[in-house]
Amino acid sequence: MSSPALMSPYLMIRNAIIAQEFPPRAQLVENALAKKYNVSRTPIREALRRLETEGLVERYGSRMQVREYRPEEMLDLYEVRSFLEEAAAKTAALRHTDMDLMLIERAHQSMLDIKFEEASAAQMAAANRTFHERVWAASHSAALVDLLDRILVHFIRYPGTTLSTPERWSQVLKEHEELVSAIRDRDAESAGKIASVHMEEAKNIRIEMYIDAQEIAPS
Amino acid sequence: MSSPALMSPYLMIRNAIIAQEFPPRAQLVENALAKKYNVSRTPIREALRRLETEGLVERYGSRMQVREYRPEEMLDLYEVRSFLEEAAAKTAALRHTDMDLMLIERAHQSMLDIKFEEASAAQMAAANRTFHERVWAASHSAALVDLLDRILVHFIRYPGTTLSTPERWSQVLKEHEELVSAIRDRDAESAGKIASVHMEEAKNIRIEMYIDAQEIAPS
DNA sequence: ATTCTACCACCTGTATACATTTTGGGGTTA
DNA sequence: TAACCCCAAAATGTATACAGGTGGTAGAAT
Missing domain, CATH: 1.20.120.530 (GntR ligand-binding domain-like)
Structure with missing residues (x-):
């Protein structure tokens, strides 16, 4: 695990989800994530899309949230x-x-x-x-x-x-x-x-x- | 199949690939696709990412191309x-x-x-x-x-x-x-x-x- | 003629500005 | 009190502008 600055937003968010820093059903708001990780919304969006296809993140309407799991x-x-x-x-x-x-x-x-x-x-x-x-x-x-x-x-x-x-x-x-x-x-x-x-x-x-x-x- | 203007770039490109309008190994250039479908690069990029995870499109370095198939x-x-x-x-x-x-x-x-x-x-x-x-x-x-x-x-x-x-x-x-x-x-x-x-x-x-x-x- | 170099054109990555939609709240009315 | 409507704020969707990197080509030198 290298230093945060060298990691893609995708991996950062992914790790945060796994570490339950973002708990299940937490809203993932693009602007907030962009500020948090010091990048623009564009890479954040791509990360979220990727996480969505992996199934870690789900759309509710147009909002994204951490997928629940049982x-x-x-x-x-x-x-x-x-x-x-x-x-x-x-x-x-x-x-x-x-x-x-x-x-x-x-x-x-x-x-x-x-x-x-x-x-x-x-x-x-x-x-x-x-x-x-x-x-x-x-x-x-x-x-x-x-x-x-x-x-x-x-x-x-x-x-x-x-x-x-x-x-x-x-x-x-x-x-x-x-x-x-x-x-x-x-x-x-x-x-x-x-x-x-x-x-x-x-x-x-x-x-x-x-x-x-x-x-x-x-x- | 509704009129092109009502279809997402994702579906448009997908159909074009299936119809072999873009043959296997054809380079998919964001700017060209954006002009062709009259949208900006942003939605085109998202479409390409999605097609990539579906496996219809592949990255070669940073370039995208239609996946080959045998x-x-x-x-x-x-x-x-x-x-x-x-x-x-x-x-x-x-x-x-x-x-x-x-x-x-x-x-x-x-x-x-x-x-x-x-x-x-x-x-x-x-x-x-x-x-x-x-x-x-x-x-x-x-x-x-x-x-x-x-x-x-x-x-x-x-x-x-x-x-x-x-x-x-x-x-x-x-x-x-x-x-x-x-x-x-x-x-x-x-x-x-x-x-x-x-x-x-x-x-x-x-x-x-x-x-x-x-x-x-x-x- | 061939090779090396330098530059230019093009393409993707990122940031930012603008448009549109959705949501939540507050106030009014039945 | 509950329901409805409207508006403001916020979030997503889209466009555009800018940066960085790569490949290819033309031109010069050997």
């Missing part, structure tokens, strides 16, 4: 991601080149090299993301990668990670191992199934996290 | 659509309300009411699209609908329809009938399978169309 929405997102990851895994199994496989294996090895106690949550999440991205790439379907990107954007708004315990971490590694094998064997059905189950588990962990949060701070 | 890409799109329609059908089977089912059945009936000889291709395509949209809606997954919308945008660039023969039309009706039944029975597996096969067939028809076109006008 924790339940997370389940929807995981569900769709599950379908897409299944599709990507299947397709990757059928279409991967030797190079694709090498890149996937290397990403997997990077995750194996991480010591859970020493690494930061961000590091682990990044390594995990890289692994999945390499699987996507191996599908050789630009359309599929585009959709996966689009879905994952929404996850930003939900804090935390599903990789937070050593048990889960080693479980993830085991499942990735299986996924790599299935892809290597060009076994599309298995690969799809593994990816799907993998996501289903992440979803369930999220549900637990949500319920725990509810019990600590009930409405 | 007929083979169509297969990718159908493949991804197939996954998504399968997901939507499965989810709709599990989650539909009585109202959802009624709307689906009504859309299906509308298609049955169409006489192939009398109806235009556009009418048939529209009725077909409505049917599918109602299935999507019955999934109650906003994220899924969003992705389907996003994928279908790209189909615009490829002319023609897969519903062009009476045989195919009645085949489509039969498969829709089966899909409605599976959804009604809340049989997710069948519904998913039917939707998936349905799309696979459309893909194959596209391949035939492409090959035929190649033979008539070889490179």
Whole structure:
């Protein structure tokens, strides 16, 4: 994260939304943002349009406001991601080149090299993301990668990670191992199934996290 | 299609691209477009940004140009659509309300009411699209609908329809009938399978169309 | 003839000024 | 008191002016 002055209004506003500096349903007024970030309305408008297409910001009439979100929405997102990851895994199994496989294996090895106690949550999440991205790439379907990107954007708004315990971490590694094998064997059905189950588990962990949060701070 | 003056620059440019008035790789220069459509650069810029996120237009450095496309890409799109329609059908089977089912059945009936000889291709395509949209809606997954919308945008660039023969039309009706039944029975597996096969067939028809076109006008 | 340089034309990025629409409030009336 | 209307203020939509950067070309020198 570089200094504010070097960041585009798009990223500035985006970060502010994620940090809840602008809470859900907050009105995003062009003039106010322009003053706040010391640029003219023009770049602000473009940033808002972009955030709108990403789905972080919504129009109400002509006004823009921060999109609301409900924790339940997370389940929807995981569900769709599950379908897409299944599709990507299947397709990757059928279409991967030797190079694709090498890149996937290397990403997997990077995750194996991480010591859970020493690494930061961000590091682990990044390594995990890289692994999945390499699987996507191996599908050789630009359309599929585009959709996966689009879905994952929404996850930003939900804090935390599903990789937070050593048990889960080693479980993830085991499942990735299986996924790599299935892809290597060009076994599309298995690969799809593994990816799907993998996501289903992440979803369930999220549900637990949500319920725990509810019990600590009930409405 | 209303008169040009009433259409937003976004739609104007979009139509022009689809009509190949701006061929693939054509530079889209803001000033030129502004003069052509009698508006200032500001709305033109917004239109281009929007088209960029839709994927009809691409940046090369800071220049914008019409995105290239290859007929083979169509297969990718159908493949991804197939996954998504399968997901939507499965989810709709599990989650539909009585109202959802009624709307689906009504859309299906509308298609049955169409006489192939009398109806235009556009009418048939529209009725077909409505049917599918109602299935999507019955999934109650906003994220899924969003992705389907996003994928279908790209189909615009490829002319023609897969519903062009009476045989195919009645085949489509039969498969829709089966899909409605599976959804009604809340049989997710069948519904998913039917939707998936349905799309696979459309893909194959596209391949035939492409090959035929190649033979008539070889490179 | 070829290459290097300098300049000019063009295009995008940004700011600002102007136009239009929407909204919220206050006062009047039924 | 509630409803309606009108007006003022504010926010968005649009146009225009200005700045910065890039590419291409003409001309000169080798």
